[in-house]
Amino acid sequence: MKIFSKEQIYEGDRLTTERQDISSTDLMERAGTQIFNWIHLRMQGAQVPIHVFCGIGNNGGDGLVLARHLITHGYHVITYIVNCSDKRSKDFLINYDRIKSTTKDWPKVLSCAGDFSDVVIEERDIIVDAVFGIGLNRQPNKWVQELFQKWRASKAFTLSVDIPSGLYTDKAIEDENAVVYANFTLSFQSPKLVFFLPETSKFTLQWEVLDIGMDRDYLMQTQAEAELISKFxxxxxYKPREKFSHKGDxxxxxxxxxxxxxxxxxxxxxxxxxxxxxxxxxxxxxxxxxxxxxxxxxxxxxxxxxxxxxxxxxxxxxxxxxxxxxxxxxxxxxxxxxxxxxxxxxxxxxxxxxxxxxxxxxxxxxxxxxxxxxxxxxxxxxxxxxxxxxxxxxxxxxxxxxxxxxxxxxxxxxxxxxxxxxxxxxxxxxxxxxxxxxxxxxxxxxxxxxxxxxxxxxxxxxxxxxxxxxxxxxxxxxxxxxxxxxxxxxxxxxxxxxxxxxxxxxxxxxxxxxxxxxxx
The missing domain is CATH 3.40.1190.20 (Ribokinase)
Structure with missing residues (x-):
């Protein structure tokens, strides 16, 4: 299995939308739907509180798609917007409007530590981490770090979207407290190199790759920076042996x-x-x-x-x-x-x-x-x-x-x-x-x-x-x-x-x- 770099994933997304004649919003819909399918298959409608925390970039947009599908299928969902910057991606805004038209319980906007002081997360709950994706290039704000620490203290099962928030794909972290400790990560199309390195593997105990339909020719033809080696x-x-072979062979x-x-x-x-x-x-x-x-x-x-x-x-x-x-x-x-x-x-x-x-x-x-x-x-x-x-x-x-x-x-x-x-x-x-x-x-x-x-x-x-x-x-x-x-x-x-x-x-x-x- 190939392990693509951040730049290769971005290029794959671009070519997929171009060759399949779809919008980036459509691709985001695919990604969020795949996460929903994974959760729905395992939960089968169980009424456990699911806290979906969304950033304001494309990872957050994936989280909003997920939250919308969970809501329409009758799950107990609490959605939050982690308002960590003035910049919002186009596809995030589209899906923000979509979820507001889906439910009267609009996402709660968090802009500082005081905004989540009354948020109660119990150990039996589920946290979905869709705050930061592979594009992160700087350490999260202090109040966002406090949010991550609140999650960890709750001991609730934490599911990260694509990559645990706070992890970089291509460099070391500065502070372990600035990274989400995920029980499980659902990684789009390819695992991330940081899942396998001694200093960063602890941030996701398990992972699984979700196929979001990225262009097959691109996946087959692109030489990845790393390859994951399994039986396949x-x-x-393997070199089979001929019937008449001997030790000298x-x-x-x-x-x-x-x-x-x-x-x-x-x-x-x-x-x-x-x-x-x-x-x-x-x-x-x-x-x-x-x-x-x-x-x-x-x-x-x-x-x-x-x-x-x-x-x-x-x-x-x-x-x-x-x-x-x-x-x-x-x-x-x-x-x-x-x-x-x-x-x-x-x-x-x-x-x-x-x-x-x-x-x-x-x-x-x-x-x-x-x-x-x-x-x-x-x-x-x-x-x-x-x-x-x-x-x-x-x-x-x-x-x-x-x-x-x-x-x-x-x-x-x-x-x-x-x-x-x-x-x-x-x-x-x-x-x-x-x-x-x-x-x-x-x-x-x-x-x-x-x-x-x-x-x-x-x-x-x-x-x-x-x-x-x-x-x-x-x-x-x-x-x-x-x-x-x-x-x-x-x-x-x-x-x-x-x-x-x-x-x-x-x-x-x-x-x-x-x-x-x-x-x-």
Whole structure:
């Protein structure tokens, strides 16, 4: 699913009215009617007080359309105009006149805090937030902020129209008290990027997209700034296997890493590479891990460094299809020199994680040695060491994009909605849960992506697909283990079920609930 920018949505609205020969008022009628249909389907006429708060722009116009339909269908509706500016949109004024001709109970106009001091909202009521839309570019007035805080204090269910009021689509907020905390957001035609960022996702617990009939050609042909990745996006990436295929057809993954006390990381990554479909897996490790690796994972082949406790010389006589490197490797001086020498001579596709990334952060000149579309999988602190400190989530994405373009690499930003960055494009994952905030899950992700690359997936496809499978395996494992007891090995055990789920009967479109950010 595409995630369009504010400017793209405006252009889509303009082209829709032009190509479908309708007015902007007609398009607003569609939008408001779709919200009404969504509410009516769920409430079926229930007489719960519905407080509809409308701004004086187009978002407020959508709210007025909704209020009018609720009134004509017999709902208990109280409508308010949040009079926060001298400017009113044309379509707002048209719908303001329409609602005044529909009911004798004209909307109550709020122009200051005193105007809503006597407004009573109980916990059982419903609040519809239609104050500000995607065009907001400054912080709301102080009295409007107080109104939002009154809503929150009431604990009433809050439904936002298109985007929670006070949120910007393209920059960070200044004050959390100036933003509506929505229980649910009905977003027109496309979700908003801010629904998936750690600092702003909390402002809507759930969301759903409503189709308002925007021009189909525009939607299909326009390249969006971001794409939401669910089963329907990854299924076309899947490579089926031929009847007479053999292990040699699915590549040879080499996993390089480990040090004394950290051999589990290589074990997890190697198992994940094989379980994701690599035909062969070899682990390159220090001598100290040889017996444990052979005993715990007999399917893997093992090559050891001459050194007992850490890697000092990455040399091998095999021809791997891809190398996953860095997990549990440590940052000893001898290991840093070994990695540098390896990178200077390497032409094989790479996935780099953990200490491999930490070494790159210490010696930034090594970034110039990476093959094009090398995949980097940092957790937040590792990302910060690579791209520098950021001021907010938008700044983080900007720095990650610049880093990706400068070094021609793919960057995986791990989190509750893991984001894959390639040049200016963002791919936002929908699978996964807080149970993944446990040791070793990042090593599993490295192994999965390495295993997919070994099978011949293109780097960006391997990354998107790997991140999806990783999270889906965790979601399936959650059913048996719960958040607290889910461990990295459970993800590997459920990779098979994640693959099988790709071909299960389609369910309702996946709408990720917002959960705490996880470190993998």
């Amino acid at each position: 996006e990854v299924l076309p990436l 699915f590549g040879h993954a080499l996993i390089v890493g480990g040090s004394f006390g950290k051999m589990g990381a290589v074990n997890l990554a190697s198992r994940a590479a094989l379980s994701s479909g690599s035909g062969l897996v070899t682990a390159f490790i220090p001598k100290c891990g040889y017996h444990s690796m052979q005993a715990s994972f007999p399917e893997a082949m093992v090559i050891t460094d001459k050194e007992e406790e850490c890697i000092t010389n990455i040399s091998f006589d095999i021809e791997p299809s891809v190398v996953g490197i860095g997990i549990g490797m440590g940052t000893a001086d001898k290991t840093i020199k070994a990695l540098e020498l390896f990178l200077r001579n390497n032409k094989i596709p790479l996935v780099i994680d953990a200490d491999g990334l930490n070494i790159l952060s210490k010696k930034k000149d090594l970034l110039n040695l990476l093959p094009e579309h090398t995949i980097l999988t940092p957790h937040p602190k590792e990302l910060e060491r690579l791209v520098g400190e950021w001021s907010d989530d938008f700044d983080k994405l900007k720095k990650a994009k610049v880093f990706s373009k400068t070094h021609k690499v793919i960057v995986v930003i791990k989190g509750a909605n893991t984001i894959t960055v390639l040049d200016d494009k963002l791919y936002i994952n929908t699978t996964g849960n807080p149970g993944m905030a446990t040791a070793g899950t990042g090593d599993v992700l490295t192994g999965i992506i390495t295993g997919l690359l070994a099978q011949g997936y293109e780097p960006i496809a391997a990354t998107i697909f790997g991140v999806y499978l990783h999270g889906k395996a965790a979601d399936i494992g959650l059913e048996d283990h719960g958040y607290q007891s889910l461990i990295a090995s459970h993800l590997i055990e459920n990779l098979c079920n994640a693959y099988i789920d790709l071909f299960s009967e389609p369910e309702q479109q996946e709408q990720p609930q917002q959960e705490e950010q996880r470190e993998e």
